[in-house]
Amino acid sequence: MGKISVFVGLLWLFFGNHLWAGTITVCNSCEVKTIREGIAVAADFDTLLIKKGTYKEYNIQVNKPLTIIGENYPVVDGEDQGEIITIVSNNVTIDGLFIINVGTSYTADYAAIRVVKSEDFLIQNVVLEKLFFGIYLEKCKNGKVYNNKIIGDAVDEYNSGNGIQLWYSQNIVVERNIVQHVRDGIYLEFSDNIIIENNISSNNLRYGLHFMFSNDDIYKNNTFENNGAGVAVMFSKRIKMLGNTFKKNWGTASFGVLLKEINDAEITGNTFEENTIGISIEGSNRINYSKNNFIKNGWAIKVRGACYANTFIHNNFMYNSFDLAYNSNLNDNIFEENYWSNYTGYDLDRNGMGDVPYRPVKLFSYIVNRTPETIILLRSLFMDIIDFSEKVSPVFTPDALVDAKPLMKKIK
Amino acid sequence: MPSRQYQLTTRMIKILKYSFYDLMRSRWSYVYFLFYLLLGFVLLFLNNELSKAVITLMNVIIVLVPLIGTIFGVMYYYNSKEFTELLLAQPIKRSSIFLGQYFGVAGSLTMSLVLGLGIPFALYGLFESNAIWDFSLLLITGAFLTLIFTAVAFNIALSNENRIKGFGYAVLAWLFLAVIYDGLFLMSLIVFEEYPLDSFSLVATMFNPIDLSRTLILLKLDISALLGYTGAIFKQFFGTNFGLVMSICMLLLWTIIPVWRLSYVAKRKDF
Numbered sequence: 001m002g003k004i005s006v007f008v009g010l011l012w013l014f015f016g017n018h019l020w021a022g023t024i025t026v027c028n029s030c031e032v033k034t035i036r037e038g039i040a041v042a043a044d045f046d047t048l049l050i051k052k053g054t055y056k057e058y059n060i061q062v063n064k065p066l067t068i069i070g071e072n073y074p075v076v077d078g079e080d081q082g083e084i085i086t087i088v089s090n091n092v093t094i095d096g097l098f099i100i101n102v103g104t105s106y107t108a109d110y111a112a113i114r115v116v117k118s119e120d121f122l123i124q125n126v127v128l129e130k131l132f133f134g135i136y137l138e139k140c141k142n143g144k145v146y147n148n149k150i151i152g153d154a155v156d157e158y159n160s161g162n163g164i165q166l167w168y169s170q171n172i173v174v175e176r177n178i179v180q181h182v183r184d185g186i187y188l189e190f191s192d193n194i195i196i197e198n199n200i201s202s203n204n205l206r207y208g209l210h211f212m213f214s215n216d217d218i219y220k221n222n223t224f225e226n227n228g229a230g231v232a233v234m235f236s237k238r239i240k241m242l243g244n245t246f247k248k249n250w251g252t253a254s255f256g257v258l259l260k261e262i263n264d265a266e267i268t269g270n271t272f273e274e275n276t277i278g279i280s281i282e283g284s285n286r287i288n289y290s291k292n293n294f295i296k297n298g299w300a301i302k303v304r305g306a307c308y309a310n311t312f313i314h315n316n317f318m319y320n321s322f323d324l325a326y327n328s329n330l331n332d333n334i335f336e337e338n339y340w341s342n343y344t345g346y347d348l349d350r351n352g353m354g355d356v357p358y359r360p361v362k363l364f365s366y367i368v369n370r371t372p373e374t375i376i377l378l379r380s381l382f383m384d385i386i387d388f389s390e391k392v393s394p395v396f397t398p399d400a401l402v403d404a405k406p407l408m409k410k411i412k
Numbered sequence: 413m414p415s416r417q418y419q420l421t422t423r424m425i426k427i428l429k430y431s432f433y434d435l436m437r438s439r440w441s442y443v444y445f446l447f448y449l450l451l452g453f454v455l456l457f458l459n460n461e462l463s464k465a466v467i468t469l470m471n472v473i474i475v476l477v478p479l480i481g482t483i484f485g486v487m488y489y490y491n492s493k494e495f496t497e498l499l500l501a502q503p504i505k506r507s508s509i510f511l512g513q514y515f516g517v518a519g520s521l522t523m524s525l526v527l528g529l530g531i532p533f534a535l536y537g538l539f540e541s542n543a544i545w546d547f548s549l550l551l552i553t554g555a556f557l558t559l560i561f562t563a564v565a566f567n568i569a570l571s572n573e574n575r576i577k578g579f580g581y582a583v584l585a586w587l588f589l590a591v592i593y594d595g596l597f598l599m600s601l602i603v604f605e606e607y608p609l610d611s612f613s614l615v616a617t618m619f620n621p622i623d624l625s626r627t628l629i630l631l632k633l634d635i636s637a638l639l640g641y642t643g644a645i646f647k648q649f650f651g652t653n654f655g656l657v658m659s660i661c662m663l664l665l666w667t668i669i670p671v672w673r674l675s676y677v678a679k680r681k682d683f
Contacts, residue, residue, distance in 0.1 A: 252640050278639045321638060338603040367598070371605045373642050374598055376613050378635075380626060381475050382594035 012159070027051035035076065036060050050074045050097070058082050058103070065091035073098040073127065083110040093122045102131040104159055111136035111161070115143065122150065133161035134182065140169045145177060152182035154205045158382075161186040162210075163201070166194060174199060184210040185227065185381065192216050219244055229253060230275060234260040243269040246278070255280045256297070264285060271295065273339070277302050281310070284308070290314045290409060299325050299365075299378045303333075313337050316410045321380050324360035326401060327369040333405045339410040347408045357402040363390035386394075424508035427499070431516025435488070441520050444480065446585040448528025456536045462543040463633070466550060469529065470629045473554045478561040479586050481521060485565025487515050490575050492639050500683055507675035510566070514674060518562040522555045529554075546632050553625035555662040560621050561586065565671035570677055593620050610645045617646075618659070623668045630660055 024046055026038040035055055038048045039062055049066040051074060058078040062068070075098045078084040082103040085094065092115075099112045104297035111133035115121055117140065124146040128134050134150040137143065142282040145164060154160030163179035165187045166172060175197045179185040185201030188194060188211035195320035197220045201208040208224030209231040211217070216238045223245045224231050230249035233239070237261065246256035256275035258289060259265075262284040271293045278297040279289075283306040293316045294300035301312075314333065317323045318341040337353065345356035364383045368375050377383050390397060435441045451472065455465045492513065529551065530538075538544055565582045568604050572578035597616050601609055617623045631637055631650050636643050649655040 094569050170577065251638050252637055252644055298635075313618070321635070367602070371602050372640065373605070373609045373613055375639050375642050375645065376617065376627065377594055377598055378630065378638060379471060380594045380623070382591045382598070385591065 003123065011366060018289060023047045023049055025049045026049065026055075026218045028053045039064070039066065042066055043090040045091070047303060058084050058121040060085045062087045062092050062094075064089050068095065068097070069093075070096035071096070076104050078112075080104065082108075083112075083114060083260065085113045087113070087115040087118055087121060091121070092117045092118065094124070094126060095122070096125045098127045098129075099131075100129045102128075102133070104132045105377060106159070109133050109136065109161060109165075111165075115140050116140065121144070122146065127151075129153075131161065131182070133165060134163040134179070136162075137164075137166045137169045139167070140172065142171045143317075143410060144175070146173070147176045150177065150182065152180065152204075156180050157183055157205055160205060163204070164188075165237070166191040166214075169194070173197070180204065184208075185224070185272045187211065188214040188217070194218070197221060199223075202226050204228060208246075209233075211236060213240070217236070218242070222251075223254075223300075224246070226250075227254075229309050230257060230259075232257075232258045233262055236262055236265075239266045240266045241268070241270060242266070245271045245273070246275060247273045249275045249400070251276060255302075259284045259287070260283075267292065272297055272300070279306065281307055283307065283311055287311075288313075291363070292316070293321075294318065294320055296320065297401075301325070303328070304371045308332055310334070311336070314407075314411050317341060322365045325365045325369055326398065329396055330400045335401070337405045337407055338403055340403065341410075343406045343408075345406065352408055353405040354408060357404045358406040359391065359394060359402050360396060361397045361401055362387050363396055417433065421508075423504050424512045427504075427509055428511025428516045431488075431492075431513045432520050434492075434518040435517060440484070441524050444484075444521065445524035445528045448525055449647070452529045452532030456532055462533065462538060462541045463546065465533075466543055466546050466629075467633055467635060470626070470633075470637045471548060473550060473557070474629075475590060475624045476487070477525065477554050477557045478590060478622060481518070481558045481561030481584045482582045484521060484563045485514075485517060485562040486515070486569050486579055489532060489566055489569035490578065497683060506678045510570075510674055510678040511623060511671070512673065514563060514566050517566075518559050525554050525558060526551055546629070549632060550629055553628060553663070556667065557621060557625060559667045560663070560670065563667060563674060566674050567670050567677070570674065570681065589620055589622050595624065597623070610642070613642070614646065614649055616619065618662050624659055624662060 010202040011166060014281050024032055024038050024042050026032045026048060028034055032041060033039045033168045035057055044064050047069060050070045054077055056077045056079055057101045058081040073096060074343045076084060078101045080101050080103045084099055084102055094113060102112050103110045112128045112131050113123060114136040116138045119141045121143040123135055126148045128150045131152055135145055146294060150163040160183040162184040163182040163186060164174060164177060167189050169191045171197045174186065177199045179201045180219040182254055183205045185204045186196060186199065187209045191214045194214065194217040200223045202225040204227045206228045206231065207228035212234045214236050214300045219241045221243045225247045227249055231246060252269060254275060255277035256272040256279060260282045263286055265287045267287060267289045269291045274297065275297045276298040278294045278300040280302045285308045287310045289312045291314050295318045297320045300317050300324040308331050310333045313336050315338045317338060323342065340358050340360065343354055343358045345354035347354050364387050447633055455468055459465055496509060501544060533547060539546060568582045568585060569578045572581060617627050627646060628650060631647055
């Protein structure tokens with residue numbers, strides 16, 4: 001009896017696997033002509049192989065664990081009708097589709113691919129064009145969004161959507177994606193334990209990366225370039241930003257990163273280059289800034305107050321118009337052992353640190369903070385003269401705001 | 413009548429030519445020319461990017477050009493005083509004498525500036541780069557500043573027989589427009605910070621040729637993003653054709669009024 005049951009079990013397993021993990025091919029001349037049909041006839045854990053061609057479909061609901069693979073990038077054309085693929089099941093893989101023409105709506109956030117309350121999904125090698133929202137993860141867990149290319153054509157903020165949006169999601173990896181010309185490149189809200197890595201988010205209308213109320217996330221080696229306003233980071237705890245590049249966010253209201261109500265974060269090894277403001281900080285506490293490069297920014301750092309216990313150690317400040325703007329008391333923030341290209345002191349005891357403290361806040365920067373209209377005197381001889389006299393004998397700028405150990409050589 | 417008018421003009425041109433060649437022969441305009449040539453080459457050698465060099469050059473131009481125009485103007489006037497008195501004994505219209513001298517000085521200074529900076533920039537490929545408009549604006553404002561400050565210097569020299577006094581006043585005039593004016597401007601911005609200051613700062617900028625030149629150039633460069641909200645208002649004004657025409661008119665006015673006063677006073681002055 002035991003033997004038979006094992007045999008039957010094996011047989012069941014064998015055929016079962018064969019039955020359930022079958023491959024269904026979808027093409028224009030096949031038996032199954034549409035993706036929707038394919039999903040309907042597929043059993044759980046089947047693979048849907050979609051051949052090259054154009055599939056004019058929208059509102060495709062993936063409601064069972066399936067692997068949907070496109071061969072040579074088949075085009076799924078939503079014809080601006082609405083959402084294109086909605087995943088409502090666990091263990092779904094989408095790979096290699098070319099999805100275009102997502103419908104625009106003012107009442108619903110239509111996405112090219114939406115994942116709803118699902119786990120263990122993988123979305124990879126997908127190309128999205130002419131979209132409203134791109135990849136929208138809603139209350140999901142344990143998924144991965146990998147190597148996708150999202151090219152939008154957003155013109156106005158009010159009728160465009162975000163490239164990759166995470167909402168109430170956890171343990172998601174977003175890696176090696178390229179997002180361009182959408183409203184916000186990558187957007188996170190109420191999403192914890194997310195890893196955002198090696199993505200390139202550029203030329204977006206508003207923010208390259210935008211997150212709020214999202215804790216314990218890691219942002220690593222991403223590039224954010226030439227976005228309307230840069231990157232905005234708000235109301236989050238324990239985040240890590242490592243080795244990212246924030247570049248060319250140049251405009252009257254742009255910044256590399258805006259930090260607002262961020263606590264216990266680590267910002268290390270990032271490069272801020274040619275931004276109007278490198279980092280704009282507001283109400284953020286216990287953040288460690290180290291080994292960052294601030295190069296050729298208008299303002300490297302603008303501290304807007306209510307910031308406590310932040311440490312700026314071992315950063316390079318090079319060729320910024322203003323290194324620092326500060327409009328409150330120093331509080332207990334620390335600036336130490338940074339390299340400042342504007343530093344003109346000397347190092348007699350040859351310990352690698354200047355003997356004269358460096359004052360990163362220029363008098364002009366202080367005045368501009370008080371009366372913004374005075375910025376019109378930028379680069380006038382008078383400002384240079386009073387900046388110089390202030391440098392020699394500080395009267396107005398906060399007394400304690402010094403780097404007592406400015407480095408003589410830049411940190412590599 | 414036309415022949416007389418013609419005669420007057422040719423005389424003025426003759427004096428202009430004389431002053432011009434006089435300065436060309438003197439060492440100083442070569443020094444001035446070589447200074448700009450060297451400055452241009454060094455700047456471009458250190459920083460190959462034309463647009464970056466333009467902004468460094470702006471700092472030099474808005475400070476140095478007025479200063480040199482002022483000092484050169486005063487010096488030239490006092491130095492050629494005896495020759496001027498000799499000319500006055502001749503049947504030549506007074507305005508031709510003084511205007512001829514003025515345009516001779518201002519013209520040679522402008523030429524030194526334009527050629528001194530133009531040659532290195534042209535050699536480094538100005539004509540293929542898109543910095544050409546910024547650079548032309550720089551040269552135009554530089555030329556205007558030379559014309560304005562030389563005229564102011566001539567006026568001061570004409571009104572002061574005492575050389576030391578005249579020299580002092582001229583430097584003071586430069587100091588006022590280059591530095592003190594901005595100080596007063598800044599003070600009034602801070603004192604009246606409660607009030608809307610946009611139109612005030614626009615007007616205050618328009619009235620000082622140095623500030624006007626600086627603002628005109630700054631707004632054309634990338635760095636204008638730093639000006640933020642205030643910059644946006646300025647851009648709205650100076651960015652339009654109307655604003656540009658207004659600024660050029662203002663600079664012209666700054667040139668014409670001292671030149672007019674020069675000929676007016678010269679006509680009535682008892683030498």
